Amino acid sequence: MTTAPDRERVAQRLQRSSARNSYDPEVDIDWSAPIPADRYAKPPQRCSLYGTRMWEELTEPERIRLSQQEVVSSVSSGIWFELILMQGLVRHVYNSDPTSEHAQYALTEIADECRHSTMFGKAIAKMYGKPIGPSRVSRRAGRVFGALAGPTLIFAGALFVEELADGMQREIMRDDTLQPLSRMVSRIHVTEEARHISYAKDELVRACAGLSRFQRANLKLWLAAMAYTATQEFIHPKTYATVGLDPRVAWQVAKDNPHWQATKIQWVRKAVALFEELDLIDGPGRRLWLAAGLLER
Ligand SMILES: [Fe+2]
Ligand SMILES: [Fe+2]
Secondary structure: OOHHHHHHHHHHHHHHHHHHOOOOHHHHOOOOOOOOOOOOOOOHHHOOOOOOHHHHHOOHHHHHHHHHHHHHHHHHHHHHHHHHHHHHHHHHHHOOOOOOHHHHHHHHHHHHHHHHHHHHHHHHHHHOOOOOOOOHHHHHHHHHHHHHOOHHHHHHHHHHHHHHHHHHHHHHHHOOOOOHHHHHHHHHHHHHHHHHHHHHHHHHHHHHHOOOHHHHHHHHHHHHHHHHHHHHHHOOOHHHHOOOOOHHHHHHHHHHOHHHHHHHHHHHHHHHHHHHHOOOOOOOHHHHHHHOOOOOO
16 A cells, blocks of 8 residues: 555655745735736736626726635635635544645645635725625525535635636736735735645545545535535625625626636636546535536537
8 A cells, every 4th residue: 555655745845845844924914005006907808897888887996806805705705615614624634634734734734724814804804894705595404514514625616716717817926917905815815725735636626536436426516516506606796796786787797798707717727627537526515516607518
C-alpha cells in the first residue's frame, strides 16, 4: 500500500507552502483606504446582467455599484460555505491521528478559512455594510450539511466552491482597472485556496477509488444538490434590489443571460472536468447540474 505515504507527502508539501506563503488580512490590507466610487469591483463583462437590455438601462454608477454588490453577495455565500467546510474539517480531524501530516494540514486549512471569513466579513462591512444572502433555506440546509456530511462529500463540495470562487477571483486580481480592495481580497484568497484545491483534489481522487456503487450514487446526488445550491447562492436576488431593480425579474434575466451562463461554465470548468473524469456527474444528479447552468448543453 503506497497510499498513506503519498497522502503524507502531499500534506507535508502543503504545510511547507503555507508556512512560506500566507497572508494576514488584518495587516496585509489597508482597511482605512477609501473605496474609489468610479472603479468596478469585478470586470463589467463578468457581471450577471452584462449584455442584457436591463444592463444597458443602468447608469454607469449603478453598474459599478451592482458589480460591488455582486462581489458582496459572492463573499457572503463564501463565508457561509467556509463555515460549513470548517465544521466538516473539524469533524475530519476529530477522527484522524493528530500526529499525521494529513490532520495537521487540515488544521492549517481551518486556520486559513478562519482568516478568510474574517477578511470577507471586513470587506462586506467596508463595501456595503451588511451581507447579501445566503437565503434562510440554504442556511438551514448548510447547518445539516455541515453537521452530517462525510469527508468525501465535504472535499468534493469544497473543491467545487473553491474552483468557482477561484475562477472569479483570478480575473479580479489580475485586472488593474478594478478597485484595490476587491483585488487584494481576491489575491489573498486565490493564493491560499490553491493549496486547499490540491488537498481536496488529492483526497477526492483517493476516496473515489474505493467507493462502492451505492456510495458513488449517493455522492453524485449530494454533490449535485450542493453545486446547485452554492451556484444559486453565488448572487442572491437581493443584490439587484440594491440598484433599484426588481429582484425576481433581474434574477431571471441573469439566469437567461448567455454571457452569465458562459461565465459560470468557464469558472467551474476545472471542477466539472475532474468530476466527469471521476464519474461523479451522472444519473439523476446530472439534471441538477444542467438546471444550475453548469454544463454545456
Ligand atoms: Fe477560503
Ligand atoms: Fe478553502
